[in-house]
Amino acid sequence: MGRLEVTALLFLLTANAYVTNSQRSACGNPEVADVIFLIDGSSSIRSQDFEKVKEATATFINKNEFGKTRMQIGVIQFSTKPRLEFQLDQYDDKAVLLKAVHQIRQLHGGTNIGQALNFTIDYFDSSKGGRPGIQQYLILITDGESGDHVSEAARAIRDRGVNVFAIGIGAANHAELVTISGSQDQTFHVDNFGALKDVDKCISFVVRSPNAGSNPEVADIIFLIDGSSSVRSQDFEKVKSAIETFINKNEFGKTRVQIGIIQFSTKPRLEFQLDQYDDKAVLLKAVHQIQQLHGGTNTGQALNFTIGYFDSSKGGRPGIQQYLILITDGESGDQVSEAARAIRDRGLNVFAIGIGAANHAELVTISGSQEKTFHVDNFDTLKDLDKWISFEAHSPNAGSNPEVADIIFLIDGSSSIRSQDFEKVKSAIETFINKNEIGKTRVQIGIIQFSTEPHVEFQLDQYDDKAVLLK
Incomplete structure (x- = not known):
């Protein structure tokens, strides 16, 4: 994103x-983010090299602004066991923060990265000083191969919406680093600890998906589709076809894109929630089997119904990018402004797509901006849905x-x-x-x-x- x-x-x-x-x-530093450094303090790292890890962390700190409403930094060191050095909300004074980094003492011991990842995940929670809902990053720095399994712990931390960067030095296992970060793009391998001084230049604090019109890699997306009687049956099939095309162009699963669909007319109806299907073939079959409701067009009621389906209890993943895509051909029979504002205030990106006689001003009220509102003449145009919706966090330039x-x-x-x-x-x-x-x-x-x-x-x-x- x-x-x-x-x-x-x-x-x-x-x-x-x-x-x-x-x-x-492109590799600029974030202004509002939670960043935890997970640093290897095992015995394979020489004391002078451990000092270089601390220096790289200090350099990063010096280049950013810190505080409760800006960036927060935490550090966890690991060897055989992990140890919290300081949590995210512990220091908001840069001088005190730099002193805390300087005072970190190397643990020595083994290299149990899996255990360290499991230990770290909770330190992004609000109870430990984290701010779920803003961008959260984990930066792993290690020179070795883990003595325990990493895949489940790494997947769990990414499933929480945390962006993971894995930096390996020297003999670090590159394949294992990719397993941890989940992406070659977020994995870096350098020859020596001296190269860490440029850590801020090689890490891009973005939420993967740089181009307008590009497909998301990790996102929760709910389609809110109009099934009222004003939509002809053949046009309702075109809406389903557009969603199927979108599904075919993306990768799905608990750590990738999740899709949910809610249909509405006089009343809304859940077709399936975000975490219900992670198999593309089963997901496509579920879309194909949706039957049109018919009835009125109560978009406001549908928006109020939808908001809860982005929660973790309903399969959502708060903390990663979440999108609502409304598709309608008419004007709502109830009020939409309060419901739309409530759903956007949750941090959801709302796109409103109107066909034919849809009320454009109402669509803008729902999406909150002209840039996220689209109006097309007929349902055939929906086949290009993925080409005009930009899945990004609205500030690439x-x-x-x-x-x-x-x-x-x-x-x-x-x-x-x-x-x-x-x-x-x-x-x-x-x-x-x-x-x-x-x-x-x-x-x-x-x-x-x-x-x-x-x-x-x-x-x-x-x-x-x-x-x-x-x-």
């Missing part, structure tokens, strides 16, 4: 102001919009600005608002106007409804 770059911005808008955007590199941020506009309202130009400032802010997701867990907007004296127009948490905010 695309990089999640989260920024807090202060815009100063005055008559002569300008903005410069600086593009972050410099200048893209934040997903979670507090933003205050500080705008010049002095007499030097003509009234028509002041209206243009307001119009620019309205455009910005329309392009973002607004709410307590997404983007919050505040405005302060100044001239001789400053004046608070509204503070950050005052409005979480986009329509009210625009007004």
